[in-house]
Amino acid sequence: MEIYYSIFFFLFGAAFGSFYNVVGMRWPAGKSIVQPGSHCDACQKPLMALDLIPVLSYVLLRGKCRQCGEKFGAFHALIELFTGLLFILAYVHFGFTAELIVALLFISLFAIITVSDICYMIIQDKVLLIFGSLIVIGRIISPLTPWWDTVAGAVFGFGLLLLVSMFSKNGMGGGDIKLYFVIGLVLGVKLTFISIFLSSVIGLIVAVFLKRGFGKTIPFGPSIAVGSLIAYFYGSELFDWYTSLFF
Ligand SMILES: [Zn+2]
Structure with missing residues (x-):
């Protein structure tokens, strides 16, 4: 059932993309990647579980904080989207082979680097x-x-x-x-x-x-x-x- 696996790889990739956003944003700034949890940078309020769903939450909230209305910008949602799409591409290209592991690592590396290089030139x-x-x-x-x-x-x-x-x-x-x-x-x-x-x-x-x-x-x-x-x-x-x- 290739379509179900594709959906799985998209969700898997988008979830990892969300994590790579955090790594790419926080690590170069010397912050912890686990604490604090995801929060709005403007009002500091923690994001609700529903707001943590990659890509979808951005679309549903129209890119704004639920509490203070601060705009988030599409950049991080795009990272999630592309990580998800590239995970599908990797799966379709290689199937369940050992090369799929290399492919997912390669994509992950670039997701983090894209974030840190655009945000900090690092x-x-x-x-x-x-x-x-x-x-x-x-x-x-x-x-x-x-x-x-x-x-x-x-x-x-x-x-x-x-x-x-x-x-x-x-x-x-x-x-x-x-x-x-x-x-x-x-x-x-x-x-x-x-x-x-x-x-x-x-x-x-x-x-x-x-x-x-x-x-x-x-x-x-x-x-x-x-x-x-x-x-x-x-x-x-x-x-x-x-x-x-x-x-
Ligand atoms: Zn806010």
């Missing part, structure tokens, strides 16, 4: 360390072919970004470079290359769209997230299509 070392370790375990259970492509991908991703950062004065942060080590573990060399290419294009479009000059830095993390997830799910097909244009 990609935390401890987030990279935790997910890097879990992904190494995931890649032992579900190895790439050949298995050492994991190691090669990590070295390649980290090395290429380090090189780029040395030649470009701004834009690339240390967090982005370390992030590409973890991305390389998941993707291997070829897809890491595609991820860097896509992320750069997306990052450039975002920079133009936000009408900011190259002097100002904009968070690159969300562009890396989008580029890497496209590379992960569709990179091989994209690569074959692209090379077929020339050969």
Whole structure:
């Protein structure tokens, strides 16, 4: 019953997305991720159980606090929505295989990073360390072919970004470079290359769209997230299509 599993994975993902919002918002600010419980930042009143339902509560409350009417903004609800949708995509793409674990970890990492990078321009070392370790375990259970492509991908991703950062004065942060080590573990060399290419294009479009000059830095993390997830799910097909244009 694929449809029921899809619904399950959406709810599962949206619930985790809600938690990743909290992690991405509170950890970089040095706050506990368990205490206090979810509350309105404006009136400090705790949210009611019904207001904690991911995505749905935002729609029902029209993005306002039930008690004081403060607007919440759609950002956190969108994180929940996309985490849920990407969990469905992962399930549909891989089914109940070991790779599904890697996929869910990969999506989770990007959900947290997107929040912390947009809110604070920070990609935390401890987030990279935790997910890097879990992904190494995931890649032992579900190895790439050949298995050492994991190691090669990590070295390649980290090395290429380090090189780029040395030649470009701004834009690339240390967090982005370390992030590409973890991305390389998941993707291997070829897809890491595609991820860097896509992320750069997306990052450039975002920079133009936000009408900011190259002097100002904009968070690159969300562009890396989008580029890497496209590379992960569709990179091989994209690569074959692209090379077929020339050969
Ligand atoms: Zn309030």
